[in-house]
Amino acid sequence: MAYPAPLKKLVDVLCRFPGVGPKSAQRLAFFLLRCPREEVVSIARAMVEAKDQLTFCPDCGSLAEKEACIYCNDSERDRLMVCVVQEPRDVLVLEKTGQYRGLYHVLHGALSPLDGVGPDELKLDRLVDRVKESGIQEIIIATNPNVEGDATAGYIAGLLRPLSIRVTRIAFGLPVGGDIEYADELTLSRALDGRREIT
Amino acid sequence: MSQRMFKADGLVLRTRPLGEADRLVTLLTGEEGKFEAVAKGARKMKSKLAAGVDIFSYGHYTFHRGKTWPVITSQDSIEQFTWFRDNPQLYPYGIYMGELVDRLVSGEEPCTSTFNLLLEGWRLLGSCDDSYIICRSFELKLAHLAGYSPHFHSCSACGTAGASKFSPRQGGMLCTHCASADVISIDKGTIAIVERLISAPLSQAHLIRLSAGQKKTLSRLTSAFLAYHLDLGDIKSRTLLKEYNT
Numbered sequence: 001m002a003y004p005a006p007l008k009k010l011v012d013v014l015c016r017f018p019g020v021g022p023k024s025a026q027r028l029a030f031f032l033l034r035c036p037r038e039e040v041v042s043i044a045r046a047m048v049e050a051k052d053q054l055t056f057c058p059d060c061g062s063l064a065e066k067e068a069c070i071y072c073n074d075s076e077r078d079r080l081m082v083c084v085v086q087e088p089r090d091v092l093v094l095e096k097t098g099q100y101r102g103l104y105h106v107l108h109g110a111l112s113p114l115d116g117v118g119p120d121e122l123k124l125d126r127l128v129d130r131v132k133e134s135g136i137q138e139i140i141i142a143t144n145p146n147v148e149g150d151a152t153a154g155y156i157a158g159l160l161r162p163l164s165i166r167v168t169r170i171a172f173g174l175p176v177g178g179d180i181e182y183a184d185e186l187t188l189s190r191a192l193d194g195r196r197e198i199t
Numbered sequence: 200m201s202q203r204m205f206k207a208d209g210l211v212l213r214t215r216p217l218g219e220a221d222r223l224v225t226l227l228t229g230e231e232g233k234f235e236a237v238a239k240g241a242r243k244m245k246s247k248l249a250a251g252v253d254i255f256s257y258g259h260y261t262f263h264r265g266k267t268w269p270v271i272t273s274q275d276s277i278e279q280f281t282w283f284r285d286n287p288q289l290y291p292y293g294i295y296m297g298e299l300v301d302r303l304v305s306g307e308e309p310c311t312s313t314f315n316l317l318l319e320g321w322r323l324l325g326s327c328d329d330s331y332i333i334c335r336s337f338e339l340k341l342a343h344l345a346g347y348s349p350h351f352h353s354c355s356a357c358g359t360a361g362a363s364k365f366s367p368r369q370g371g372m373l374c375t376h377c378a379s380a381d382v383i384s385i386d387k388g389t390i391a392i393v394e395r396l397i398s399a400p401l402s403q404a405h406l407i408r409l410s411a412g413q414k415k416t417l418s419r420l421t422s423a424f425l426a427y428h429l430d431l432g433d434i435k436s437r438t439l440l441k442e443y444n445t
Contacts, residue, residue, distance in 0.1 A: 019218040113294050113436035114213050147254045147284055154287030175245045184250035186279050 007033070056088070059130065061106035061123050063088045071104055078102040080137040084127065084156060086110050086144055094142065102140070105130065110148040111155060122152070124159060131163050138166040145172055203264050207231050208277065210317060211256040212301045216242060223268065224252045225301060226260065229311040233304040236262055236269040248274055255280040255293055255321065282325035291440040292330045296320045296337055302431040303345060312344050319401050327405040331414070336396040336404035338421045343397055347428040349420070351390045367423035383420055389413045393420065 003011065007029060014025035032040055056062065057069035060082075064070070071077060071091070081102030085091055091104050107122040130136060141156055143149035157167045172190035174183055183191070209226035212233070217223040222241040227233050238252040251258045251274035258276045262269035283293040300317050304310050320337045324330055342348065350371030354362040362372035364382035373382055392407055409417065425431060 111290070111439070113291060113439040114298060115215075116435050116438075118439050118442060146249075147290070150284035151287055151290040154285070154290070158287060178245050182247045184247065185276055186250045186281070 056106075056108075059126075060104050061088070061108060061126070062091045062104050076101070079134065081140065082127075082130065082136050082138070083140045083142050085142050086149065086152075090142065102138075105139075107143070107152070110143055110152040112148045119155065124156065127156070128159060128163070131160060131165060136165060138168060140168050140170060142170045204261065204272075205231075205264075205269075206259065206261050208259050209257070210297075210314065210321070211252060211254050211258075212297045214238075214252060214254055220246075222252055224271065227300060227304060227310070227314055227317065229314040230309050232307040232310050233301070234269065234307050236260070236271050237265060237267075238271045250279075251276050254297070255283045257318065257321075278322075280321050280325060283321075288443060289324050289330060291436060291443050292324050292334050293321055295334065295434070295436040295440050296324075298434055298436045299338065299341055299425075299431065302434065303341060303429060313341070316340055316344065316401065323402060323405070329405045332396075332404050332407055332409065333401065335417050335421050336399075336401055338425055339393065339397045340401060342425060342429060345429055347424075348397055349393060349424060351394060365420055367420070367427045370424065370428060381423075383416060383423065385416055385420065389416050389420075393417065 010029045010032070011022065011025045014020055014028050015022060017025075020028070032043070035043075053065060054063055055065075055067075057064040057067075057072055059068060059072050062069040062071055078101050082105050083094060083100060083102055084105045084107060085094065086107055086109060088106050088108075091106060094100055094104075105123070105127050107124070107127075109117050109122055111117060111119065111122070127139075131139070139156070139160060141153040143152045153169050157169075160167050171194045172187065173194055174180065174187060174191050180188070207226070207228040207230065209228040209231075212225045212227050214222045214224050217237060220240050220242045222238045224236050224238050224241075225233065226236055238246075238248045240246045241248045241252050243249070248271060250256070251260075252271060256274075256276065257278040257280070258274045260271055261273045263272050264270075280293065283290050296317060300313060304313055316337065320333065323333050327333055339348075347370060349365065351365075353360050353372065354374040354377055355366065355369040355371035356373055356377035359374040359376075362374040362377075363384065363386075364373045364375070364378045365371070365385045366373045366379060366382045368379070368381060372385075373379070392409065392413060395407060396404055422437075
């Protein structure tokens with residue numbers, strides 16, 4: 001199909017977004033063309049502002065507007081507990097639960113040798129430094145419940161073992177609202193391992 | 200694989216995210232060879248496919264031929280190799296074996312022997328203490344299945360008996376006259392070990408005991424032999440494996 005050059009450029013750019021193929025990119029491009037100019041400018045400005053104004057907290061690696069993030073700056077938080085997650089977006093998901101009031105540490109990935117991600121590519125040195133510097137008593141590892149996430153959790157546990165602090169892994173189990181009939185054997189066996197008494 | 204629907208027992212060699220919540224899974228099967236398939240929605244917490252399409256899964260899969268890739272419509276787990284999740288020391292070995300096979304098997308051609316070798320290798324890593332020797336034996340057996348085995352009985356260039364240098368490039372021994380700069384010195388004991396690692400069942404590899412010097416020679420020999428003859432390119436998981444072993 002022969003697109004006008006600016007439209008082709010726009011479709012090509014939109015194709016770079018994850019999960020956006022040529023068809024979706026074309027749909028988005030026509031949406032933008034139909035929008036008033038001011039709205040297109042505000043969308044573009046929001047993208048640039050997010051890119052310019054957001055950074056990663058030097059302490060925990062979460063998204064931050066200034067030097068330190070809102071979690072590290074919050075004096076109400078339990079500073080003896082740190083939850084280790086793979087990606088900054090995992091912090092937002094955990095925050096939505098409203099159950100956790102400790103600090104975070106974002107690894108920015110998980111051990112994945114096939115993708116060239118080894119321990120040096122993760123923010124592990126900083127995690128060890130934080131534990132040594134600030135008297136943290138518990139590390140909760142909340143990496144994804146897949147092979148890479150589990151291997152990363154095991155690696156971190158080994159790394160922190162000499163520091164004699166409590167290292168825990170978030171529980172595995174059945175998703176709320178699901179049917180046991182459709183659960184796989186691994187999830188079910190881990191759910192049985194992690195059973196708890198009804199009080 | 201001509202029918203619209205087909206079934207296969209397979210091992211998951213690697214996965215990568217695809218789109219919003221799908222996974223693109225590289226599977227090794229005995230009869231259909233290696234191919235990629237899509238597990239739709241497998242990254243969602245409630246997906247019934249999620250656990251069965253993770254790396255190190257062995258399952259019975261049903262596929263529907265899609266436009267680009269076959270789509271996994273159902274899976275039944277046969278084995279999960281949970282030791283790779285639970286033991287961070289075994290994880291790089293399992294990944295390494297899978298990557299070697301992934302690089303070696305090129306496409307949808309039957310590869311029952313390679314499939315069985317990887318299945319046995321992953322199983323043995325969970326039950327044997329000596330992962331190092333299992334891994335070396337696996338490498339040599341994999342090369343043997345591909346048609347390459349080191350030649351130890353005489354000089355590969357002139358045929359003289361009693362050669363004591365191994366040339367990865369020649370794929371065999373060289374005498375002192377024929378030896379080039381890249382040869383590896385190897386004693387008779389280590390040669391006997393290499394021959395045993397190729398000929399004996401993989402399940403007996405852990406019975407072999409190696410000295411530190413023999414380990415070093417064996418590592419150099421297998422690494423150089425595989426690199427030269429199998430042309431597998433840059434094996435990424437080797438870096439992590441080395442890191443875990445130092």
